[in-house]
Amino acid sequence: MSEGGHGVISIDRLIASLDPELQRGIQFRESLPPKDAVYGELNPPLPAPLCDGLASLGIQQLYSHQTSAIEAVRRGENVVVVTPTASGKTLTYFLPVAEAVLKDPQSSALVLFPLKALEQDQRGKIAHWQKQLANVLPLTAEIYDGDTAKNLRARIKQKPPHFLISNPDMLHQAILAYHQGWDHFFRRLKYIVIDELHAYRGVFGSHILQVFKRLSRLLAYHDVHPQFICLSATIANPLELAQTLTDRPFTLIQESGAPLGGKDVVFVNSQTTMTSTVTKLFMKALDQGLKTIVFTKSRVNTEIIYRSIIETRPDLAAHVSSYRAGFLPEERREIEQKMASGVLRGVVSTSALELGIDIGGLDVCILAGYPGSMMSFWQRSGRVGRRGDESVIFLVAGYDALDQYFLSNPQQLLGRSFESALINNSNEEILKAHLPAAAAEIPLMTEDPYIDVVRHKDVIEDLERQGLLVRSASGQQWFSGASRPHSAVSLRNIGGTFEVMCADNPRPMGEISGGSVFRECHEGAIYLHRGEQFFVEKLDLEKKQVRVRPVQTTIYTMVRSEKQTEIIDDRERKTVRSFVVHVGKVKVTETYHSFERRRVYSQELLSVEPLDLPPQSYVTSSIWVEIPTALGDSLAKDDLHFMGGIHAVEHAAISMIPLFALCDRNDVGGITFTRHKQLTGGAIFFYDGYPGGAGIAEYNYSIIEELLRRTLNLIENCPCEDGCPSCIQSPKCGSGNKPLDKQASIRALKYLLREPGEDEDVEESQAAIVAEAPQEAVEVIDWQPQSIPAGKRVLVFDLETQRSADEVGGWSEARHMRLAVGAVWDSLTGEISTYDESRVADLLAHLKSADLVVGYNVVRFDYEVLRGYTFENLNRLHTLDLLTAVTGSLGRRLKLDTLARATLNAAKSADGLQSLEWFKAGQMDLVTEYCIHDVEITRDLLLFALANGYLLYERKDVGQVRIPLRLNLTDFMAHPEALAS
Numbered sequence: 001m002s003e004g005g006h007g008v009i010s011i012d013r014l015i016a017s018l019d020p021e022l023q024r025g026i027q028f029r030e031s032l033p034p035k036d037a038v039y040g041e042l043n044p045p046l047p048a049p050l051c052d053g054l055a056s057l058g059i060q061q062l063y064s065h066q067t068s069a070i071e072a073v074r075r076g077e078n079v080v081v082v083t084p085t086a087s088g089k090t091l092t093y094f095l096p097v098a099e100a101v102l103k104d105p106q107s108s109a110l111v112l113f114p115l116k117a118l119e120q121d122q123r124g125k126i127a128h129w130q131k132q133l134a135n136v137l138p139l140t141a142e143i144y145d146g147d148t149a150k151n152l153r154a155r156i157k158q159k160p161p162h163f164l165i166s167n168p169d170m171l172h173q174a175i176l177a178y179h180q181g182w183d184h185f186f187r188r189l190k191y192i193v194i195d196e197l198h199a200y201r202g203v204f205g206s207h208i209l210q211v212f213k214r215l216s217r218l219l220a221y222h223d224v225h226p227q228f229i230c231l232s233a234t235i236a237n238p239l240e241l242a243q244t245l246t247d248r249p250f251t252l253i254q255e256s257g258a259p260l261g262g263k264d265v266v267f268v269n270s271q272t273t274m275t276s277t278v279t280k281l282f283m284k285a286l287d288q289g290l291k292t293i294v295f296t297k298s299r300v301n302t303e304i305i306y307r308s309i310i311e312t313r314p315d316l317a318a319h320v321s322s323y324r325a326g327f328l329p330e331e332r333r334e335i336e337q338k339m340a341s342g343v344l345r346g347v348v349s350t351s352a353l354e355l356g357i358d359i360g361g362l363d364v365c366i367l368a369g370y371p372g373s374m375m376s377f378w379q380r381s382g383r384v385g386r387r388g389d390e391s392v393i394f395l396v397a398g399y400d401a402l403d404q405y406f407l408s409n410p411q412q413l414l415g416r417s418f419e420s421a422l423i424n425n426s427n428e429e430i431l432k433a434h435l436p437a438a439a440a441e442i443p444l445m446t447e448d449p450y451i452d453v454v455r456h457k458d459v460i461e462d463l464e465r466q467g468l469l470v471r472s473a474s475g476q477q478w479f480s481g482a483s484r485p486h487s488a489v490s491l492r493n494i495g496g497t498f499e500v501m502c503a504d505n506p507r508p509m510g511e512i513s514g515g516s517v518f519r520e521c522h523e524g525a526i527y528l529h530r531g532e533q534f535f536v537e538k539l540d541l542e543k544k545q546v547r548v549r550p551v552q553t554t555i556y557t558m559v560r561s562e563k564q565t566e567i568i569d570d571r572e573r574k575t576v577r578s579f580v581v582h583v584g585k586v587k588v589t590e591t592y593h594s595f596e597r598r599r600v601y602s603q604e605l606l607s608v609e610p611l612d613l614p615p616q617s618y619v620t621s622s623i624w625v626e627i628p629t630a631l632g633d634s635l636a637k638d639d640l641h642f643m644g645g646i647h648a649v650e651h652a653a654i655s656m657i658p659l660f661a662l663c664d665r666n667d668v669g670g671i672t673f674t675r676h677k678q679l680t681g682g683a684i685f686f687y688d689g690y691p692g693g694a695g696i697a698e699y700n701y702s703i704i705e706e707l708l709r710r711t712l713n714l715i716e717n718c719p720c721e722d723g724c725p726s727c728i729q730s731p732k733c734g735s736g737n738k739p740l741d742k743q744a745s746i747r748a749l750k751y752l753l754r755e756p757g758e759d760e761d762v763e764e765s766q767a768a769i770v771a772e773a774p775q776e777a778v779e780v781i782d783w784q785p786q787s788i789p790a791g792k793r794v795l796v797f798d799l800e801t802q803r804s805a806d807e808v809g810g811w812s813e814a815r816h817m818r819l820a821v822g823a824v825w826d827s828l829t830g831e832i833s834t835y836d837e838s839r840v841a842d843l844l845a846h847l848k849s850a851d852l853v854v855g856y857n858v859v860r861f862d863y864e865v866l867r868g869y870t871f872e873n874l875n876r877l878h879t880l881d882l883l884t885a886v887t888g889s890l891g892r893r894l895k896l897d898t899l900a901r902a903t904l905n906a907a908k909s910a911d912g913l914q915s916l917e918w919f920k921a922g923q924m925d926l927v928t929e930y931c932i933h934d935v936e937i938t939r940d941l942l943l944f945a946l947a948n949g950y951l952l953y954e955r956k957d958v959g960q961v962r963i964p965l966r967l968n969l970t971d972f973m974a975h976p977e978a979l980a981s
Contacts, residue, residue, distance in 0.1 A: 011264045011392050014288050014364075021271050022280055027397075028267040028410040038257035040067030047102050050095060053132040064257030066091050070099075073191075073227060077251045080197065080230040080242040085382025087258035089231045090125060093193045096229070098129070100190050101162050102137055109191040110226075111165045114199040115352075117332060119143050119165050122195075126163055139163070145170045147329065160185035168200075169491055172211050176441055177486040179218050186222040197232035198375060198421055200245060201662055202694040203430070205423035207491040210434035212245050217442055217450045233379050235662060236420040244423060261385040264392045267410055274398035275301075278368045279308045281394055286316065286346050290363040294348040295380045297369050297664075299324045300520070303528030304600075305368060306348040310531055316346075322530055323349040327510060331530075351376065353383070366394045370402045372664045374418045399725030401655035405714055419662040422695035424621065428459055429692030433489045435460065436468045440480035444469070453478070500527070500546045502534065512546065515690075518559065518592050521546040522611055525557045525595065541614075555606060560594045560736065563671045565685050567678045568619055573888055576705050579625055579752040583701040586622040586687055588669065591615045596736075621693025623701045625708075627682035631751050632674060635744050642682075645744025647672045648728035650684045651737075652745065653711045655730070657686070660707065661699050666732065668696055705753070712749040715742060755873075783949030789970050794827040795850040796939040799862050800915045800931045802837075814861060815868035819843075820919045823931040825939050832935060834928050840869045847877060851973050856896045856938050857883040878973055882941060886951065890963050894953055900937045902952035902960050903944055909933045942967075 015023065039061040045051065054060075062070075065083050069092035072079045081092045093111070100107040113119050126141045133139055140161035144153065146169070153174075156164070164185065166175070175182055192215075194200075200208045219225065230242045230250070242250045270277040278294055282305075285292040296302045306322035321335050321344055332352075338344040347353065351371070362384040371377055377395075385391030395413075397403035406413040424430075435451070438444065444453055444460070453460060460478060463469040467481045482488075490497070498517045499508035510529050512521055517539065521527055525536040527548055534548035569585040592613045597606040632642040650670040657668055669689045674682040688694045700707060718727035723742035730737060788794050799822040808816040822835045822843045835843035844866065847853055855862055859881045863874040887893050897908040910918075910930045918926040945951055946969070950962040 010288075011266075011390070014285060014290070014392065015266070017284055017288060019280070022268070022277065022284075025268045025271045025277060026266060027269050027407055028265075030265050030410070030414065032260075032263045032265060034262040035260040037259040038064045040064035040257065042067050042070060046095065047099060049102070049133055049136040050098055053129055056132050057128070062091070063088055065253050065255060066095075066257070068255075069229075069253045070096055072251045072253065073229060076227065078228040078230075078242075078246070078248050080232060080238050080250045080252055082232045082234055082238045082252065082254040083256035083258065084234065084260070085379055087256050089195075090122065092253075093191070093195075093229045093231065094126070094129070097163065097191055097193075098133075098137065098139065101139065104190075106188050107162065107190045108160050108185060108188040109163055109193055110171075110189060111163055111193040111195070112171065113165070113167055113195050114204075115196075116145055116147070116167065116329060117336060118195065119145060119167065120333065120336075123165055126165075141165060144174070157181050157185070160188060168208050168211055171215065172437070172489065172491060173486050176211070176214050176218060177437070177484060179222075179441060183222060186219070186224050189219075189224050189226045192226050192228050194228065194230045194242075194245075197230045197238065197242060197245075198235050198662070200241070201421040201423055202667060202696075203424075203427075203690040203692075204492055205241075205245070205421070206425070206427045206430050206692070206694060207434075207489075209245055209423055209425055210430060210438075211491070213247070213450055214434065214438045214441060216247060217438065217448075220449070221442055233375050234418050235375050236418045238421075241421050241423070244425065262390050263381065263385055264390075265381075265414065266392060266394050267407055268394055268396045269407055270396060270398060274368055274396055275305055275308050277396050278305055278366055279312060281366050281396065282309060282320075282346060282348075283313055283316070285364040285366070286319070291342075291361065292346040292364040292366065293353065293362050293380075293383055294346070294366045294368060295353070295371060296348065296350055297371060299350060299516075300528060301368060302348050302350050303531055307528070307531040309348070319344055320346040320348070323347050324352055327530075328508070361389070362391070363389070364392050364394070366396060368396055369398045369400055370395065370406055370413075372402070372658045373662050374413075374416050375421075375662055377413070399729075400731070401652060401714055401726055402658065404718065404726035408717065419658070419660060420699070421662045422699055424688075424693045424695035424698075427692035427694075429619070431456060431459055432463060432468075435463060436480045436482065436485035437489060439469055439478050440483070440485055443472075444478040446476045498539075498544045498546050500529070500534075500548060502548050502550070509548075514544075517546065518613055518616065521548075522559060522592065522595060522613060524609055524611075526551070526553060526555060539613075554600050555597050556600050558596045558598065559592050559611070560596065560608070561590050561592045562735075563591075563669070564589045565622070565671055565676075565687070567624075567676075570892070572701070575884070577753050577755065579628075581623055581625050581701060581704050583621070583623045583697060585619055585693075586624075586685065587617060587619050588622075588671075588687055589615050589617040618691035620688045620691055621695075621697035622685050622687035623697050623704065624683045624685045625704070625752070626679065627674070627684065627748075628751075629675075629681045631748060632682070634751070635747060638747075640744035640747060641739055641741035642744065643672065643674050644739035644741030645748045646674070646682060646684055648715070648723060648740045648742060648745035649708075649711065649748055650686070651730040651733065651740070652715050652728050653684075653707055654686065656707055656710045656714060657696070657700060659710060660703050661696055663694070663696055667694060668700075708749055708753055712746065712753065715745055715749070718742075755875075783966065785948070786946040786968060788827050788943075788946070789973075792827070792851040792969070792973065793849060794852045794854060794969065795847060796825040796935050796942065797847065797853055797855045797858060797862065798823055798931055798934045798938060799865060800912070800919070800927050801865055802916075802919055804913070804916055811861075814864035815866075817865050818868065819865060820915070821924065821928050821931050823928070823935045825935050832932055834932065836924070840866070844870055844872075847874070850877065852878045852880055852969060854880045854882065854938065854942055856934075856941075857881065859884065880942075880967070880969075880972060882938065882945075885965055885967070886963055889965055890953075894963075896934065896937060896941075898953050899941055899951050902954045904937065904940050906937060906940070908937065 066088055069079050069081050073096040081089050083089055097109045123143055130139045141163035142156050142161040144156055144164055144166045228246055228248060232238045239250055239252045282292055282294055302322050302324045309320060310317045323335050339347055365381055365384040371380055381393045397407045438451060444451055446453055460469060469478045470481050471478050497511050497513055500510040502509045521536050521539055523536055523539050527534045527536055533551050533553055535551040536546060536548050538547040566587040568587055570582050571584040573580055573582040592611050594608050594610050596608055627646055635642050635645055650672045654665050654668050654670050667689050669687045671685045676683050686700055688696050715727045723729060723740050728740050728742055728745060800820045801817040802820045803817045805811045819837045819840055823832055824846055825832045859879060866874060900906045915927050915930050945965045945967050949966050950964050952960050952962060955961050
């Protein structure tokens with residue numbers, strides 16, 4: 001389905017025209033061969049009017065993915081089509097809808113696009129079909145969005161078109177909110193088309209998930225059951241994403257039959273600055289007569305590169321433009337039209353032009369840095385060569401860690417699989433915004449099939465307290481506390497949108513999101529818009545306005561900030577290698593306290609100016625890696641900076657996260673502590689940069705070991721000595737990239753990734769693994785009583801020491817504490833054996849004979865004491881540490897005595913300090929008796945947990961509660977990593 005070519009691009013001629021500096025920067029070049037088309041046949045074939053319409057477009061055959069999709073739709077299946085840019089995905093929804101309209105002229109489709117510009121683009125394509133089919137099928141199509149005139153909106157409701165083209169914002173604000181007026185449209189609705197499915201990820205995707213849940217409620221209410229047709233760029237999990245968003249099964253079509261023109265991929269390392277390199281490449285391409293697009297990673301970079309181009313070559317000013325979010329709609333449409341018509345020969349854009357807006361045939365794509373994901377890399381690359389001609393993609397690497405990583409490993413980029421698109425289906429902040437809207441549409445009900453009111457009980461009660469939900473007298477329904485709560489919900493922006501007002505002009509010149517306004521539009525900032533500079537005079541938080549005035553300057557500004565985190569909910573934890581990682585909720589507070597003024601070209605620091613802005617706080621999802629204090633001690637011995645090392649790990653790890661998940665490094669925040677107030681040691685936090693979370697933290701929790709391994713590889717292989725933007729420096733560090741220590745970061749990562757007990761370096765006591773935010777214990781149900789497997793040797797073990805932690809220099813030096821006595825209960829004999837220091841070899845032999853060793857804090861303490869007597873790694877013994885199991889279930893540590901008193905109505909006979917006093921007084925009989933008693937308690941707790949599936953502890957506020965503890969010793973002996981479910 002390719003149209004005729006419009007010229008032949010000579011990659012060699014373009015590269016030969018580059019100056020020697022640019023040619024030296026070329027590090028890698030590879031030609032991707034063209035691909036021939038693969039066609040399919042429909043049975044039965046399309047109706048004659050549709051075949052004629054295709055012929056008028058020069059289309060004689062359909063690609064294989066198009067026929068597969070149409071046949072699946074004909075079978076009544078929901079379909080998700082995942083093929084490259086410009087592969088003809090539009091026909092996979094248009095032809096089934098048109099075929100349905102031929103059979104039933106009352107059929108309608110709701111076609112949703114994430115951007116208004118895409119609506120206009122698709123409306124133009126449908127207009128061609130309206131003209132072709134006018135005599136046999138009078139197709140109707142209308143755009144229904146915020147720009148639609150009021151009188152036309154009313155007419156659309158009264159007489160719905162065959163294609164209603166809209167966006168999720170309008171679905172939320174105008175269709176769902178006023179669904180009673182749309183009943184005629186709902187009765188005709190046969191298809192719902194979701195284009196650019198991959199765009200519905202992160203916070204935006206989490207909002208859309210709630211919008212589609214509300215849509216499903218209303219479809220059921222109106223008793224309509226449309227098919228869904230989803231179109232997506234290539235991602236790792238399109239089927240999962242489509243099913244999660246719509247709660248429906250889908251058929252996946254992902255083998256593209258469309259042809260591809262040959263492409264050259266060229267990696268360029270900036271010899272000076274990325275801005276300079278991109279500017280020179282852009283101008284050379286235009287001088288060769290090649291239509292060119294530059295993609296940047298931020299609004300600011302877009303404006304800086306655009307300004308550099310027009311300052312260097314004023315003659316190009318009429319032929320190029322910048323393009324980004326924040327432009328007014330009429331500005332964006334004007335640029336799109338000028339690109340499509342050929343008036344503009346080049347454009348510098350953010351991701352805003354990444355989606356399928358038709359801006360004509362392009363020859364050259366210049367990526368100002370790796371865009372952050374494989375999906376974006378190929379989407380942006382797909383903007384060129386759309387006519388089937390040869391094209392070229394330049395990836396200009398900056399100092400960013402991922403840029404340099406792929407510059408050194410180009411085949412890893414070209415051969416990499418795609419990332420997963422993530423959404424958070426449990427974001428309570430987003431749920432709170434949508435529940436009142438859902439209740440305004442149809443009251444919430446205790447038996448609601450689409451919104452689980454029992455699961456969301458706490459959220460609903462909170463909304464009741466705020467007056468946003470009102471409960472019926474029967475207590476079985478909830479109504480909205482406001483007549484139209486929809487207007488309070490923004491699907492895209494956190495903190496709403498701020499208008500940017502210039503001088504005395506009553507109309508806004510642009511807009512900026514509340515999530516960016518403090519960083520880019522604080523008072524005194526230099527703001528860029530279409531290459532022009534503006535000085536921010538006032539940031540009005542109440543009116544949500546930014547007042548600016550034009551200015552000519554050679555400086556730019558950058559904010560400084562401080563962050564704090566508070567652990568709200570420690571939901572889950574696990575031990576990975578030699579560290580413990582948690583996932584839960586944290587409260588992040590960021591204070592923007594000052595900003596830097598720097599020269600644009602030299603980056604010379606001119607001044608640091610104070611800021612007076614309110615702190616910004618939100619609760620979000622996070623993981624945190626606990627850092628043993630023993631690591632700090634080890635680094636200090638070699639004069640390495642503890643904070644500098646783990647701070648560098650934080651920066652580098654964040655830069656690697658986009659290798660795994662479909663996100664940008666700006667979607668993830670980080671903060672590092674050598675000692676956190678809620679932990680006894682340090683921690684590195686990686687949190688989602690949005691209230692409630694975007695699903696990134698949970699994903700990071702699942703891949704944390706591989707993430708840290710990639711991070712270590714990045715830092716070790718960077719050729720710099722002390723750290724640079726390609727490894728450990730971050731462009732968004734609020735503390736100005738201080739302190740950082742590259743060598744300490746390498747040591748820290750190797751320490752965390754080692755096997756437990758791999759070496760005899762100091763290791764921290766289990767006491768360092770503690771959080772102050774307990775979780776509610778949950779009732780265990782359907783538990784079948786367990787027992788110790790017959791014929792298996794289970795040993796319950798405890799020991800007492802001769803010396804205290806203080807006497808040997810801390811818990812990390814436990815191997816110097818020496819054995820006073822060890823006691824072992826053996827399940828095969830039912831007896832307890834005791835061993836003093838003279839018989840430690842017999843004790844070790846007894847432990848090694850076990851199928852399973854059980855203890856309380858046995859891994860971090862008892863085994864570490866015994867490491868003073870053996871070179872063997874006792875962590876290789878199959879061990880069940882009840883303290884670890886209890887902590888993993890409850891979310892915090894409990895003393896053995898606390899569990900014994902509540903569960904067994906028993907108590908420890910003494911404590912460790914008393915045992916030390918007895919030992920020093922020579923009263924070994926008392927030490928031995930005390931050790932035996934602890935073994936008995938531990939054994940009885942084990943047997944109780946096996947029989948009942950839980951242990952008990954006393955809470956001051958509610959009394960005794962259960963700690964779920966499902967232990968299956970048979971499974972655990974086979975898979976010792978599975979402590980408890």
